[in-house]
Amino acid sequence: MAQEIFRLSRHHIQFPFCLMSVNVTRIAIQALREECLSRECNRQQKVIAVVNSFYAATFLRLAHVWRTQQKTISDSGFVLKDLEALAKKSPRRLLKTLESYLARASKGQASLLAQKYPGPQAPRASDLTFTGVCDLQPHSSEGAGLI
Template identity: 55%
Template structure:
Protein backbone atom coordinates (compact mmCIF):
# COMPACT_ATOMS: atom_id res chain seq x y z
CA UNK A 1 0.00 0.00 0.00
CA UNK A 2 1.39 3.37 -1.04
CA UNK A 3 1.10 6.04 1.65
CA UNK A 4 0.24 9.27 -0.08
CA UNK A 5 1.32 12.14 2.17
CA UNK A 6 -0.30 15.53 1.78
CA UNK A 7 1.87 18.57 2.62
CA UNK A 8 -0.88 20.41 4.50
CA UNK A 9 1.21 23.24 5.97
CA UNK A 10 3.10 24.06 2.78
CA UNK A 11 -0.08 24.04 0.73
CA UNK A 12 -1.85 26.20 3.31
CA UNK A 13 0.76 28.94 2.95
CA UNK A 14 0.57 28.75 -0.84
CA UNK A 15 -3.22 28.85 -0.91
CA UNK A 16 -3.20 31.87 1.42
CA UNK A 17 -0.88 33.61 -1.06
CA UNK A 18 -3.12 32.68 -4.00
CA UNK A 19 -6.30 33.94 -2.33
CA UNK A 20 -4.71 37.22 -1.21
CA UNK A 21 -3.27 37.75 -4.68
CA UNK A 22 -6.70 37.12 -6.23
CA UNK A 23 -8.16 39.73 -3.86
CA UNK A 24 -5.42 42.28 -4.67
CA UNK A 25 -5.95 41.76 -8.39
CA UNK A 26 -9.68 42.38 -7.86
CA UNK A 27 -10.65 38.90 -9.04
CA UNK A 28 -12.90 38.49 -6.00
CA UNK A 29 -14.47 41.95 -6.08
CA UNK A 30 -17.73 40.85 -7.66
CA UNK A 31 -18.35 38.22 -4.97
CA UNK A 32 -17.26 40.56 -2.15
CA UNK A 33 -19.63 43.25 -3.44
CA UNK A 34 -22.47 40.79 -3.90
CA UNK A 35 -22.18 39.55 -0.32
CA UNK A 36 -21.06 42.89 1.12
CA UNK A 37 -18.25 40.97 2.90
CA UNK A 38 -14.56 40.48 2.33
CA UNK A 39 -13.30 38.15 5.08
CA UNK A 40 -16.12 35.62 4.60
CA UNK A 41 -15.44 35.52 0.85
CA UNK A 42 -11.70 35.05 1.44
CA UNK A 43 -12.42 32.22 3.90
CA UNK A 44 -14.75 30.50 1.46
CA UNK A 45 -12.37 30.85 -1.49
CA UNK A 46 -9.54 29.52 0.69
CA UNK A 47 -11.61 26.49 1.76
CA UNK A 48 -12.80 25.89 -1.82
CA UNK A 49 -9.25 26.07 -3.16
CA UNK A 50 -7.99 23.69 -0.50
CA UNK A 51 -10.80 21.25 -1.20
CA UNK A 52 -10.07 21.30 -4.93
CA UNK A 53 -6.36 20.79 -4.34
CA UNK A 54 -6.95 17.93 -1.92
CA UNK A 55 -9.37 16.17 -4.25
CA UNK A 56 -6.98 16.36 -7.21
CA UNK A 57 -4.05 15.32 -4.99
CA UNK A 58 -5.82 12.20 -3.76
CA UNK A 59 -7.74 11.17 -6.88
CA UNK A 60 -4.77 11.58 -9.23
CA UNK A 61 -2.19 10.26 -6.74
CA UNK A 62 -0.09 13.43 -6.84
CA UNK A 63 3.17 13.91 -4.97
CA UNK A 64 5.19 16.91 -3.87
CA UNK A 65 6.87 16.84 -7.30
CA UNK A 66 3.48 17.79 -8.84
CA UNK A 67 2.78 20.63 -6.41
CA UNK A 68 4.10 23.49 -8.58
CA UNK A 69 1.84 22.58 -11.47
CA UNK A 70 -1.14 22.02 -9.16
CA UNK A 71 -0.68 25.38 -7.47
CA UNK A 72 -0.51 27.17 -10.83
CA UNK A 73 -3.75 25.48 -11.88
CA UNK A 74 -5.34 26.44 -8.58
CA UNK A 75 -4.19 30.04 -8.98
CA UNK A 76 -5.85 30.20 -12.40
CA UNK A 77 -9.08 28.84 -10.93
CA UNK A 78 -9.04 31.33 -8.06
CA UNK A 79 -8.43 34.26 -10.40
CA UNK A 80 -10.46 33.29 -13.48
CA UNK A 81 -13.25 31.13 -12.02
CA UNK A 82 -13.74 32.00 -8.33
CA UNK A 83 -17.50 31.54 -8.60
CA UNK A 84 -17.02 27.98 -9.88
CA UNK A 85 -14.67 27.23 -6.97
CA UNK A 86 -17.24 28.57 -4.50
CA UNK A 87 -20.03 26.52 -6.09
CA UNK A 88 -18.01 23.32 -5.73
CA UNK A 89 -17.44 24.07 -2.02
CA UNK A 90 -21.13 24.81 -1.54
CA UNK A 91 -22.08 21.53 -3.22
CA UNK A 92 -19.59 19.62 -1.06
CA UNK A 93 -20.80 21.14 2.20
CA UNK A 94 -24.51 20.92 1.39
CA UNK A 95 -24.52 17.16 0.74
CA UNK A 96 -25.95 15.52 3.83
CA UNK A 97 -24.57 12.12 4.86
CA UNK A 98 -27.94 11.28 6.44
CA UNK A 99 -29.79 12.02 3.20
CA UNK A 100 -27.48 9.62 1.38
CA UNK A 101 -28.17 6.89 3.95
CA UNK A 102 -24.50 6.43 4.81
CA UNK A 103 -23.09 6.50 8.31
CA UNK A 104 -19.59 7.82 8.74
CA UNK A 105 -16.86 5.88 10.44
CA UNK A 106 -15.17 7.53 13.38
CA UNK A 107 -11.79 9.06 12.55
CA UNK A 108 -8.71 7.29 13.85
CA UNK A 109 -7.78 8.05 17.44
CA UNK A 110 -5.77 11.24 17.71
CA UNK A 111 -6.96 12.75 14.45
CA UNK A 112 -9.70 15.14 13.53
CA UNK A 113 -11.89 14.98 10.49
CA UNK A 114 -13.99 17.15 8.26
CA UNK A 115 -17.22 15.23 7.96
CA UNK A 116 -19.67 17.86 6.70
CA UNK A 117 -19.40 16.92 3.11
CA UNK A 118 -19.91 14.21 0.57
CA UNK A 119 -21.18 10.90 1.76
CA UNK A 120 -18.50 8.28 2.05
CA UNK A 121 -15.77 10.87 1.72
CA UNK A 122 -14.16 11.88 4.98
CA UNK A 123 -10.96 13.85 5.19
CA UNK A 124 -8.80 12.88 8.17
CA UNK A 125 -5.89 14.92 9.47
CA UNK A 126 -3.33 13.80 12.01
CA UNK A 127 -1.71 16.61 13.95
CA UNK A 128 2.01 16.80 14.64
CA UNK A 129 1.27 16.37 18.34
CA UNK A 130 -0.43 13.04 17.57
CA UNK A 131 2.61 11.53 15.88
CA UNK A 132 4.79 9.17 17.86
CA UNK A 133 8.54 9.41 17.58
CA UNK A 134 11.07 6.93 18.86
CA UNK A 135 13.71 8.62 20.95
CA UNK A 136 16.45 6.44 22.34
CA UNK A 137 14.35 3.32 21.83
CA UNK A 138 11.21 4.58 23.61
CA UNK A 139 8.17 5.88 21.74
CA UNK A 140 6.90 9.22 22.96
CA UNK A 141 4.48 11.88 21.80
CA UNK A 142 6.03 14.86 20.10
Protein backbone atom coordinates (compact mmCIF):
# COMPACT_ATOMS: atom_id res chain seq x y z
CA MET A 1 0.00 0.00 0.00
CA ALA A 2 2.78 2.42 0.93
CA GLN A 3 4.59 1.76 -2.33
CA GLU A 4 1.44 2.40 -4.32
CA ILE A 5 0.81 5.68 -2.51
CA PHE A 6 4.43 6.67 -3.08
CA ARG A 7 4.06 5.80 -6.78
CA LEU A 8 1.00 8.06 -6.89
CA SER A 9 3.08 10.88 -5.41
CA ARG A 10 5.60 10.57 -8.25
CA HIS A 11 2.96 10.76 -10.99
CA HIS A 12 2.44 13.91 -13.03
CA ILE A 13 -0.87 14.64 -11.26
CA GLN A 14 1.28 15.87 -8.37
CA PHE A 15 -0.06 14.12 -5.32
CA PRO A 16 1.67 16.14 -2.55
CA PHE A 17 2.82 13.17 -0.45
CA CYS A 18 4.62 15.05 2.34
CA LEU A 19 1.88 17.63 2.76
CA MET A 20 -0.81 14.97 2.80
CA SER A 21 1.03 12.77 5.29
CA VAL A 22 1.28 15.70 7.71
CA ASN A 23 -2.42 16.39 7.30
CA VAL A 24 -3.40 12.74 7.75
CA THR A 25 -1.32 12.72 10.94
CA ARG A 26 -3.20 15.81 12.12
CA ILE A 27 -6.55 14.16 11.34
CA ALA A 28 -5.57 10.99 13.24
CA ILE A 29 -4.41 12.93 16.29
CA GLN A 30 -7.54 15.07 16.30
CA ALA A 31 -9.75 12.00 15.99
CA LEU A 32 -7.99 10.50 18.99
CA ARG A 33 -8.20 13.71 21.03
CA GLU A 34 -11.87 14.20 20.18
CA GLU A 35 -12.54 10.61 21.27
CA CYS A 36 -13.72 9.51 17.83
CA LEU A 37 -11.51 6.44 18.20
CA SER A 38 -12.47 5.60 21.78
CA ARG A 39 -14.98 2.90 20.89
CA GLU A 40 -12.49 1.10 18.65
CA CYS A 41 -9.65 1.51 21.16
CA ASN A 42 -11.85 0.00 23.86
CA ARG A 43 -13.03 -2.80 21.59
CA GLN A 44 -9.45 -3.80 20.70
CA GLN A 45 -7.99 -2.86 24.10
CA LYS A 46 -5.22 -1.01 22.21
CA VAL A 47 -4.55 2.63 21.44
CA ILE A 48 -1.35 2.81 19.40
CA ALA A 49 -2.39 -0.03 17.08
CA VAL A 50 -5.79 1.56 16.48
CA VAL A 51 -4.28 4.98 15.76
CA ASN A 52 -1.73 3.43 13.39
CA SER A 53 -4.44 1.51 11.55
CA PHE A 54 -6.63 4.60 11.47
CA TYR A 55 -3.76 6.61 9.96
CA ALA A 56 -3.21 3.96 7.28
CA ALA A 57 -6.95 3.71 6.58
CA THR A 58 -7.27 7.48 6.28
CA PHE A 59 -4.27 7.68 3.95
CA LEU A 60 -5.68 4.81 1.88
CA ARG A 61 -8.97 6.67 1.51
CA LEU A 62 -7.15 9.89 0.57
CA ALA A 63 -5.10 8.17 -2.12
CA HIS A 64 -8.17 6.37 -3.46
CA VAL A 65 -10.16 9.61 -3.74
CA TRP A 66 -7.19 11.43 -5.27
CA ARG A 67 -6.71 8.73 -7.89
CA THR A 68 -10.28 7.85 -8.79
CA GLN A 69 -11.57 11.42 -8.83
CA GLN A 70 -8.45 12.75 -10.57
CA LYS A 71 -7.76 15.40 -7.95
CA THR A 72 -4.98 17.96 -8.21
CA ILE A 73 -3.13 20.15 -5.76
CA SER A 74 -5.79 22.83 -6.15
CA ASP A 75 -8.35 20.32 -4.79
CA SER A 76 -6.31 19.37 -1.73
CA GLY A 77 -8.10 21.65 0.75
CA PHE A 78 -11.52 20.33 -0.24
CA VAL A 79 -10.34 16.72 -0.24
CA LEU A 80 -8.81 17.07 3.23
CA LYS A 81 -11.93 18.75 4.60
CA ASP A 82 -14.14 15.91 3.33
CA LEU A 83 -11.65 13.32 4.56
CA GLU A 84 -11.55 14.84 8.03
CA ALA A 85 -15.35 14.87 8.24
CA LEU A 86 -15.52 11.20 7.19
CA ALA A 87 -12.72 10.23 9.58
CA LYS A 88 -14.45 11.78 12.56
CA LYS A 89 -17.95 10.61 11.62
CA SER A 90 -17.15 7.04 10.52
CA PRO A 91 -13.76 5.86 11.80
CA ARG A 92 -14.94 2.25 11.87
CA ARG A 93 -15.91 2.48 8.20
CA LEU A 94 -12.38 3.60 7.31
CA LEU A 95 -10.88 0.80 9.39
CA LYS A 96 -13.13 -1.79 7.70
CA THR A 97 -11.99 -0.52 4.30
CA LEU A 98 -8.37 -0.97 5.36
CA GLU A 99 -9.07 -4.49 6.63
CA SER A 100 -10.73 -5.37 3.33
CA TYR A 101 -7.84 -3.92 1.33
CA LEU A 102 -5.26 -5.81 3.39
CA ALA A 103 -7.20 -9.07 3.07
CA ARG A 104 -7.25 -8.68 -0.72
CA ALA A 105 -3.57 -7.69 -0.71
CA SER A 106 -2.62 -10.86 1.14
CA LYS A 107 -4.23 -12.80 -1.71
CA GLY A 108 -2.47 -10.63 -4.30
CA GLN A 109 -5.76 -9.10 -5.44
CA ALA A 110 -5.59 -5.58 -4.02
CA SER A 111 -4.46 -2.57 -5.92
CA LEU A 112 -4.95 0.95 -4.71
CA LEU A 113 -4.33 2.25 -8.17
CA ALA A 114 -6.92 1.34 -10.77
CA GLN A 115 -4.24 1.26 -13.44
CA LYS A 116 -0.51 1.55 -13.55
CA TYR A 117 0.80 5.02 -14.09
CA PRO A 118 3.27 5.71 -16.82
CA GLY A 119 6.44 7.23 -15.51
CA PRO A 120 8.52 6.32 -12.48
CA GLN A 121 8.07 2.87 -11.10
CA ALA A 122 7.54 2.14 -7.44
CA PRO A 123 10.80 2.27 -5.54
CA ARG A 124 12.57 -0.91 -4.57
CA ALA A 125 13.16 -1.45 -0.87
CA SER A 126 16.84 -0.62 -1.41
CA ASP A 127 15.79 2.80 -2.76
CA LEU A 128 14.07 3.65 0.50
CA THR A 129 17.13 3.68 2.71
CA PHE A 130 17.41 6.95 4.62
CA THR A 131 20.67 8.37 5.84
CA GLY A 132 20.96 10.50 8.94
CA VAL A 133 22.35 13.99 8.49
CA CYS A 134 25.38 13.09 10.61
CA ASP A 135 26.26 10.30 8.15
CA LEU A 136 26.45 12.62 5.15
CA GLN A 137 29.92 13.32 3.84
CA PRO A 138 30.62 16.34 1.61
CA HIS A 139 31.70 15.49 -1.93
CA SER A 140 35.13 16.95 -2.86
CA SER A 141 34.61 20.71 -3.17
CA GLU A 142 30.82 20.52 -2.61
CA GLY A 143 29.90 21.61 0.85
CA ALA A 144 33.51 21.98 1.95
CA GLY A 145 33.61 23.62 5.32
CA LEU A 146 29.92 23.01 6.05
CA ILE A 147 28.94 21.32 9.27
